[in-house]
Amino acid sequence: xxxxxRTRPRVAIVGAGPAGAFAAASLLRACGDVEIDLLERxxxxxxxxxxxxxxxxxxxxxxxxxxxxxxxKRGCRFLGNVEVGADISHAELxxxxxxxxxxxxxxxxxSLGIPGEDLPGSWxxxxxxxxxxxxxxxxxxEFDLSARRAVVIGNGNVAADVTRxxxxxxxxxxxxxxxxxxxxxxxxxxxxxxxVLGRRGPAQAAFTSAELRELGHLDGVDLRxxxxxxxxDGVSQQWLAQEGTFTARTNVELLREFGARxxxxxxxxxxxxxxxxxxxxxxxxxxVESIDxxxxxxxxxxxxxxxxxxxxxxxxxxxxxxxxxRSVGYRAVPLPDVPFDERSFVLPNARGRVLGSDREPxxxxxxxxxxxxxxxxxxGTNKRDAEExxxxxxxxxxxGKLAQPANADREQIDAxxxxxxxxxxxxxxxxxxxRHELEAGRRERRPRVKxxxxxxxxxxxxxxxxxxxxxxx
Amino acid sequence: MGNTxxxxxxxxxxxxxxxxxxxxGSCIKDDSxxxxxxxxxxxxxxxxxxxxxxxxxxxxxxVCIDCDACVEACPVDAIYAQPEIPEKYDxxxxxxxxxxxxxxxxxxxxx
Ligand SMILES: Cc1cc2nc3c(=O)[nH]c(=O)nc-3n(C[C@H](O)[C@H](O)[C@H](O)COP(=O)(O)OP(=O)(O)OC[C@H]3O[C@@H](n4cnc5c(N)ncnc54)[C@H](O)[C@@H]3O)c2cc1C
Ligand SMILES: NC(=O)c1ccc[n+]([C@@H]2O[C@H](COP(=O)([O-])OP(=O)(O)OC[C@H]3O[C@@H](n4cnc5c(N)ncnc54)[C@H](OP(=O)(O)O)[C@@H]3O)[C@@H](O)[C@H]2O)c1
Ligand code: SF4
Ligand code: SF4
Numbered sequence: 001x002x003x004x005x006r007t008r009p010r011v012a013i014v015g016a017g018p019a020g021a022f023a024a025a026s027l028l029r030a031c032g033d034v035e036i037d038l039l040e041r042x043x044x045x046x047x048x049x050x051x052x053x054x055x056x057x058x059x060x061x062x063x064x065x066x067x068x069x070x071x072x073k074r075g076c077r078f079l080g081n082v083e084v085g086a087d088i089s090h091a092e093l094x095x096x097x098x099x100x101x102x103x104x105x106x107x108x109x110x111s112l113g114i115p116g117e118d119l120p121g122s123w124x125x126x127x128x129x130x131x132x133x134x135x136x137x138x139x140x141x142e143f144d145l146s147a148r149r150a151v152v153i154g155n156g157n158v159a160a161d162v163t164r165x166x167x168x169x170x171x172x173x174x175x176x177x178x179x180x181x182x183x184x185x186x187x188x189x190x191x192x193x194x195x196v197l198g199r200r201g202p203a204q205a206a207f208t209s210a211e212l213r214e215l216g217h218l219d220g221v222d223l224r225x226x227x228x229x230x231x232x233d234g235v236s237q238q239w240l241a242q243e244g245t246f247t248a249r250t251n252v253e254l255l256r257e258f259g260a261r262x263x264x265x266x267x268x269x270x271x272x273x274x275x276x277x278x279x280x281x282x283x284x285x286x287x288v289e290s291i292d293x294x295x296x297x298x299x300x301x302x303x304x305x306x307x308x309x310x311x312x313x314x315x316x317x318x319x320x321x322x323x324x325x326r327s328v329g330y331r332a333v334p335l336p337d338v339p340f341d342e343r344s345f346v347l348p349n350a351r352g353r354v355l356g357s358d359r360e361p362x363x364x365x366x367x368x369x370x371x372x373x374x375x376x377x378x379x380g381t382n383k384r385d386a387e388e389x390x391x392x393x394x395x396x397x398x399x400g401k402l403a404q405p406a407n408a409d410r411e412q413i414d415a416x417x418x419x420x421x422x423x424x425x426x427x428x429x430x431x432x433x434x435r436h437e438l439e440a441g442r443r444e445r446r447p448r449v450k451x452x453x454x455x456x457x458x459x460x461x462x463x464x465x466x467x468x469x470x471x472x473x
Numbered sequence: 474m475g476n477t478x479x480x481x482x483x484x485x486x487x488x489x490x491x492x493x494x495x496x497x498g499s500c501i502k503d504d505s506x507x508x509x510x511x512x513x514x515x516x517x518x519x520x521x522x523x524x525x526x527x528x529x530x531x532x533x534x535x536v537c538i539d540c541d542a543c544v545e546a547c548p549v550d551a552i553y554a555q556p557e558i559p560e561k562y563d564x565x566x567x568x569x570x571x572x573x574x575x576x577x578x579x580x581x582x583x584x
Contacts, residue, residue, distance in 0.1 A: 059499050059549050066548040208528035210498025213564065245526040246572060378528075380503030384519060 016040035017047020019369020020103035022386035025070035041083035055176035080425030106330035106375040116282030125327035134179030134452035145189035147322020154327035155198035160211040209250035222267035227259035330375035352389030432464030493534035497562040500529035506543035
């Protein structure tokens with residue numbers, strides 16, 4: 001018997017988002033006898049389920065009950081307000097746990113690399129999303145919503161989410177758990193039109209048909225798409241017929257239906273979908289005033305992929321606007337002392353085993369979720385992804401490949417954390433936060449009213465669960 | 474109640490052969506329903522060619538026995554018995570039948 005299999009293995013999962021939660025649940029199912037600590041830099045768990053999923057999609061937020069039941073209620077510990085890489089190092093984790101699973105997601109955005117991208121009024125959708133969902137690091141951002149027109153760049157579901165959030169009525173917003181500061185700002189918003197730019201055509205849009213359909217059925221919102229824009233070019237027609245997905249076919253059909261609709265004169269707000277348009281530059285004197293776009297055509301590249309190619313390098317159309325949200329994808333950031341693939345922005349890994357510079361697995365180090373495979377996939381994708389990583393862990397455990405850490409006792413990590421992070425948030429602290437938010441929500445007939453500052457969150461947690469006593473329970 | 478419902482279900486089946494359960498667009502594809510379905514009628518299956526590209530799962534109405542097990546299992550309440558589909562998802566039945574109409578189910582959706 002190896003050292004690690006003699007005692008209950010202790011596993012640290014870094015990041016309590018959906019991937020971390022699915023990994024913890026899968027570990028408990030597969031191995032049963034493991035001790036799991038979920039380390040999270042925020043005082044609250046569930047990552048983008050809390051801080052990404054749109055506030056008007058409350059049914060999806062219910063997944064948190066399943067996460068709670070399958071992890072925290074089964075003895076998995078939550079250690080919130082602990083940032084790995086800042087508060088505790090990778091080496092320290094490795095000396096306290098038999099295995100470390102990174103589930104840190106993609107914490108920043110992909111940029112466009114066009115002039116004017118950094119002008120005030122030009123934002124990443126990631127920032128807007130985190131702001132309206134009450135992420136403590138983004139609550140103080142000030143979005144100027146005083147212009148009539150906003151432009152959203154990108155054709156993914158995040159672009160659809162931010163477009164909806166800019167066009168939902170105040171009454172609908174008030175039924176959600178959108179952060180109070182955002183509710184206030186969006187109520188006073190002057191934005192009447194949101195133009196959504198796709199660099200490729202309708203058949204290549206990355207929206208799911210569910211999100212696209214929703215954009216076309218919002219109360220008081222007219223969805224405009226030029227019927228001519230929905231005419232497919234030859235390359236796309238052929239692709240759709242031969243290789244197109246069910247979603248792509250459904251999207252094209254929906255867009256044709258939207259394109260044929262009469263204009264709704266009574267609509268208070270308007271969404272305009274434009275295809276085959278790439279941004280060239282964002283213009284403005286000291287702040288965003290317009291965006292220049294150029295027309296593309298679809299070509300089949302040598303690798304078989306359908307790509308956007310400029311029709312004419314001189315082509316240019318200027319769209320006046322006061323707000324630009326670029327929604328062209330999330331991007332992961334490296335963690336100190338952990339290998340990072342600078343080209344694909346993931347932890348280099350084989351089925352979840354993190355690889356060292358020699359491309360060999362680093363014993364006991366794993367990855368799961370967006371930090372493992374990049375920033376795509378819906379919530380359930382992370383479940384199967386977690387099962388793959390946990391299978392690797394279970395194989396390594398059985399094969400005796402996990403070293404016994406130098407400081408294997410739980411008391412040792414607790415002592416270290418108590419010294420470094422006296423304001424650590426435990427399960428009890430998180431439950432107090434959740435209760436506080438739900439009660440505030442009941443008073444306002446909203447799903448919850450989120451606490452959005454770190455100080456408030458820590459205060460509510462501390463009053464319920466005096467630390468460090470609880471951390472040592 | 475289960476019994477009455479089943480009898481009713483049979484009666485309705487004769488009148489409206491399309492009585493079934495249906496999944497709506499808020500599905501997060503976590504396969505909890507597949508794990509509990511006693512007749513294996515939820516598609517595509519993980520590992521099937523179409524699994525990664527579909528945005529949600531679909532219930533084959535020809536096989537579903539209206540047992541309600543998937544509704545219980547779904548973590549985001551994305552499954553409805555046909556008569557209870559909320560208005561905002563009124564497209565779901567049609568989309569479902571198009572899904573099974575378009576694809577060769579056995580080929581693309583079985584793992
Ligand atoms: C705006 C948006 C809306 C979405 N809506 C839906 C939807 O409606 N339906 C759906 O199925 N999918 C949706 N998704 C996709 C889904 O959210 C992702 O698939 C999922 O969140 C990825 O999980 P993850 O755990 O890898 O990353 P994340 O959810 O980002 O979780 C990572 C966690 O790690 C923590 N962390 C990061 N660094 C550290 C560190 N150094 N130390 C400690 N903790 C750290 C973070 O704070 C975070 O809690 C949406 C995604 C976005 C961006
Ligand atoms: N309701 C939901 O289920 C939901 C909600 C939100 C997010 N999510 C999921 O979360 C994941 C992330 O979503 P996402 O929207 O960030 O990513 P995404 O789906 O990958 O979409 C990114 C979009 O940006 C475009 N783009 C990329 N680079 C560009 C550039 N330089 N110029 C112009 N356009 C550019 C892409 O176009 P090309 O296709 O041409 O590259 C694509 O349309 C997805 O898997 C999504 O499904 C799900
Ligand atoms: S109702 Fe029963 S038979 Fe029908 S899909 Fe759900 S679990 Fe399967
Ligand atoms: S259980 Fe619900 S969310 Fe999960 S795959 Fe089935 S229908 Fe979709």
